[in-house]
Amino acid sequence: MTATTNDPATDDPGRGEPGGTGEELLAVQGLVQHYHRRGGVWKRLGGHGSAVVKAVNGVDLAVGRGETLGLVGESGCGKSTLSRCAAGLLRPTSGTVRYAGQALDGPPDREQRRLVQMVFQDPYSSLNPRMTVGQTLGEVLRYHRVVPRAQVADRVRELVDLVGLPPRAVDQLPRSFSGGQRQRIGIARALALEPRVLIADEPVSALDVSVQANIINLLLDLKESLGLSMLFVSHNMAVVRQISDRIAVMHSGVVVEEGSTDQVFTSPQHDYTRLLLSSVPRLATRRIPAVEAATA
Numbered sequence: 001m002t003a004t005t006n007d008p009a010t011d012d013p014g015r016g017e018p019g020g021t022g023e024e025l026l027a028v029q030g031l032v033q034h035y036h037r038r039g040g041v042w043k044r045l046g047g048h049g050s051a052v053v054k055a056v057n058g059v060d061l062a063v064g065r066g067e068t069l070g071l072v073g074e075s076g077c078g079k080s081t082l083s084r085c086a087a088g089l090l091r092p093t094s095g096t097v098r099y100a101g102q103a104l105d106g107p108p109d110r111e112q113r114r115l116v117q118m119v120f121q122d123p124y125s126s127l128n129p130r131m132t133v134g135q136t137l138g139e140v141l142r143y144h145r146v147v148p149r150a151q152v153a154d155r156v157r158e159l160v161d162l163v164g165l166p167p168r169a170v171d172q173l174p175r176s177f178s179g180g181q182r183q184r185i186g187i188a189r190a191l192a193l194e195p196r197v198l199i200a201d202e203p204v205s206a207l208d209v210s211v212q213a214n215i216i217n218l219l220l221d222l223k224e225s226l227g228l229s230m231l232f233v234s235h236n237m238a239v240v241r242q243i244s245d246r247i248a249v250m251h252s253g254v255v256v257e258e259g260s261t262d263q264v265f266t267s268p269q270h271d272y273t274r275l276l277l278s279s280v281p282r283l284a285t286r287r288i289p290a291v292e293a294a295t296a
């Protein structure tokens, strides 16, 4: 996996460099996403026609090669919407998404889908409960023709190993795993496509704090060994601090502050950032000790 994903000999414009080069890889410009609410609660509350929810209201953001950009803000500020637009899962109302300088504005093709992958908060809900980990990963590899069919089983084993799961996990169903292990499966599934950018949307917020540490350490290791770029989305400033090179603070659909992690934490410029920081427990280090078995 490492060799094929990170082979510097490959002529790939999206190749990342650990540590970041400052060169933009994934960028959104003037991104707007408005939802039109009809029926449901809106109607029961006596609403007529439709209500417009301005979830994202003109955002410019860029993730550099090999960089982790943390996107932080309270629930409902538009982080998930922005992430889904950036991943090509949601077509924005207006604005552009560019990968390696190229606009991704048509219907996404397989190659585009492959390059930017998402890791979600709850991988369990998107895992087929009747498929083993091996079947799930194998299906992704075959559908996207990532490797020749004859190599699928080997690649599945590599992926399972890459995310720190034991070899027997290949033959197990999702229900036999803990929350942290399921998140590892979610990460393996994203990595199966050999993406250059990982968009992780609240990947640890459903996990116990000790398990959060393991998953964050795994993402830090993967970023380095695979040269990944990452958009890491969380409502939790402390978590974002551990993993991000830069941080963008989002509030009511717009980015109110952006800067290096140190800048944002030591000299926040916006009142809203200061408010978020006032509720963060002090955390001195980026890498946090994993307090339980690596496969948690």
Ligand SMILES: Nc1ncnc2c1ncn2[C@@H]1O[C@H](COP(=O)(O)OP(=O)(O)OP(=O)(O)O)[C@@H](O)[C@H]1O
Binding pocket: 035, 036, 037, 053, 054, 055, 073, 074, 075, 076, 077, 078, 079, 080, 081, 082, 235
């Ligand atoms: N499919 C949808 N239809 C209508 N409104 C939506 C839809 N998805 C999100 N919203 C609304 O858009 C706004 C932004 O939601 P979004 O999920 O992007 O924010 P968030 O910061 O990721 O919050 P959370 O972490 O709670 O998901 C919220 O007001 C939300 O209710």
